[in-house]
Amino acid sequence: MKPNFNKSVDGLIPVIIQDNNTNIILMLGYMNQQAYDKTQKEKYVTFFSRSKNRLWTKGEESKNFLNVNSILLDCDEDTLLIKVTPEGPACHTGADTCFNEKNRSANFLNELEKIISNRKDDPQNDSYTSSLFKKGINKIAQKVGEEAIELVIESKDDNKELFVNEAADLLYHYLILLRAKDISLKDVTTILEERNKR
Numbered sequence: 001m002k003p004n005f006n007k008s009v010d011g012l013i014p015v016i017i018q019d020n021n022t023n024i025i026l027m028l029g030y031m032n033q034q035a036y037d038k039t040q041k042e043k044y045v046t047f048f049s050r051s052k053n054r055l056w057t058k059g060e061e062s063k064n065f066l067n068v069n070s071i072l073l074d075c076d077e078d079t080l081l082i083k084v085t086p087e088g089p090a091c092h093t094g095a096d097t098c099f100n101e102k103n104r105s106a107n108f109l110n111e112l113e114k115i116i117s118n119r120k121d122d123p124q125n126d127s128y129t130s131s132l133f134k135k136g137i138n139k140i141a142q143k144v145g146e147e148a149i150e151l152v153i154e155s156k157d158d159n160k161e162l163f164v165n166e167a168a169d170l171l172y173h174y175l176i177l178l179r180a181k182d183i184s185l186k187d188v189t190t191i192l193e194e195r196n197k198r
Helices: 033-042 108-121 128-135 137-155 160-180 185-196
Strands: 013-019 025-031 046-049 054-057 066-073 080-086
Touching: 025 033, 025 046, 025 080, 033 046, 033 054, 033 066, 108 128, 108 160, 108 185, 128 137, 128 160, 137 160, 160 185
Parallel strands: 013 080
Antiparallel strands: 013 025, 046 054, 066 080
């Protein structure tokens, strides 16, 4: 399926831009055939600017490019949804989105997973997480075991605050273990989703 620009007004179709990681809607723009072709070729979102009356690659001045992850076409073939990885704020005002929303995941675990991944790929001397990766898989696995035991012990008491804190410690170290094994949380949830269908 390809966009049907013949159904559009003035050869322009609306394009919804969505963050590939957070699922937050960043902005709305318009494309003609040339903008669509350029976007597909270069993997940066290019619009047709109605105010400038020309092709306009988002970030050509600000350097806040929108890197294309995927392009989806609606059922009427006259609207696009482009999932992107933004290089900075999407709005010209400096806001994360043109709707003045913060571009954060509704699921903080996704953000935490990114932070952990960054600590592995770009180690920092004062980072506890980086130090665990440096010590290797045996130390990471040991920490997960220790935190699991501490959670079990706290589960036998009635102190909710201590239990929740131990649960957070276990989850955090579990995410570190997943990253050490190059497995994402999505890989795990996919298995759970598949089991739920049985």
